[in-house]
Amino acid sequence: MTKLIIQIPCLNEAATLPATLAALPRRVAGVDVVEFLVIDDGSDDGTAQVARQWGVHHVVSHRRNRGLAAAFRSGVDRALAEGADIIVNTDGDGQYEGGDIEALVTPILRGQADIVIGDRGVSDNAHFSPIKRLMQRVGSGVVQHLAGTTVADAVSGFRAISRDAAQRINITTEFSYTTDMLIQAGRKRMAIATVPVRTHAAARPSRLFKSVPRFVMQTGITMARSFTAYKPLRAFVGTGSLIAFVGMIPIVRFLWFWSQGDGGGHVQSLVIGGALLVLGTLVAIMGMVADLVAANRKLMEENLVRTRKLEDMVAALHHQHAAQSGTQASPRRKDAA
Template identity: 30%
Template sequence: MISPIIKVIIPAYNEAGSIGKVVSEIPGIVHEIIVVNNGSTDETPSIAHKAGATVLYQPKKGYGYACLKGLDYLEDLPEKTDIVVFLDGDYSDYPEDLLLLIEPILNKQADFVVGARVKKLREKHSMTPQQVFGNWLATTLMKLFFKAHFTDLGPFRAIQYKTLKSFAMTDKTYGWTIEMQLKALRNKVSYTEIPVRYKKRIGVSKVSGTVKGTIFAATKILGWIFKHSLSK
């Protein structure tokens, strides 16, 4: 792939304390950074715009809603997109590790790459116990049902745009990441994981930081796994 067009999509809800850092540290190889303001009540959109991002507005709350808004935007662009990278706006990932995630795609070793938050590269307490357990359970079930080799549902990921379009993604909330991985398995898409560094986020998580968010996310993730296992 020669001089690929790379776009980054960042769903963001009240990330004023971190979004500027995330956008400013994304490598210059990226052609456009798209921050989807998911109903923020703080200065997230203005800070993202000032940092150089394209800011879209999606008032319907939900991680999947925000990601789908970003994909709709890409679909309407006159220029083609080759690689899409998804990244959270909370500064828990290291934006420069994007270069590691796109390398297998550039080298034609994989069409889909997940950044795996391995223990040895994680800052202490950067993931809650429920996150660690949830990742273990989901990836264990994927291994059991689909012989998958995923070890994480990490949101920092890169994928060929044409591959992602073929998935016809639908999840509007917390099931977005697992839906992508399950559809990669179903469609026999080549995939790999790359270990990435992970640190404590700025602010409070909207998912693992609340009991309601944790339960809802777990329900969605398990629902997607069992849905796909029954329809194999």
């Protein structure tokens, strides 16, 4: 039996959530069970109550606002605990077309992809401003390079994830999970596919960031952290080599004047060059240490995946035992975090 859970991270979405839920599919070809999950990220407008009134199967409530990345993590953890084989993430403001969810999950059902990203057609999307289109293209290009993928819309939040991929992805950023997930997935050699999806005009300004410069800065930090975590040698040794190369320039300059008998007046070049050379060497050594840390992290992630799979086996045995004994497992309580 294949279970699909559609999760919706929400922050004060009581007004728009009913329309979003109404547009979600109740049946999807190739899927036996479709359930909804709302993550209330510290809303103060009764979002969680609205979700329950509309029959949402699972509600996770954060006592205070913790951000989009934390809400996404909470949703994935709950969906896995509820036995989801596929997890679809969408927004609570109705930006995405619920009817496109079947297209999102089809590559996973066919065994063609681990993660499927909804491509909003950024270059000609009428709902995006010229500045937003440019930002999306540049950002997606950088993510493609860092992750080694060909995803054209890297920051699209409309995406489907297989159970195995969800167990292997560990979101570490506090800002937005979109680029972090793709860089991890690319470096872990997961199969990533894209499908075109439809969008609607934004019902309100984005709550993810307050200004374009802040969004660019936070996204850049997220991408740099993710890439450094998975390619420390390339990041640190490359940077250290560049610093050392720059340091060699004043050293060569000093040696030239020294060979002409005029080295005494150019000692400062030797000092600056030597300092840069030492700094570059230290940065390269940091890369080697970081690479050892990254290798240890990979082992820890593999152990985490094994632990999650063991939990799946235990849960399956529990349900099997409950079915054989004629009892029903007690329903899960609504989480609060």
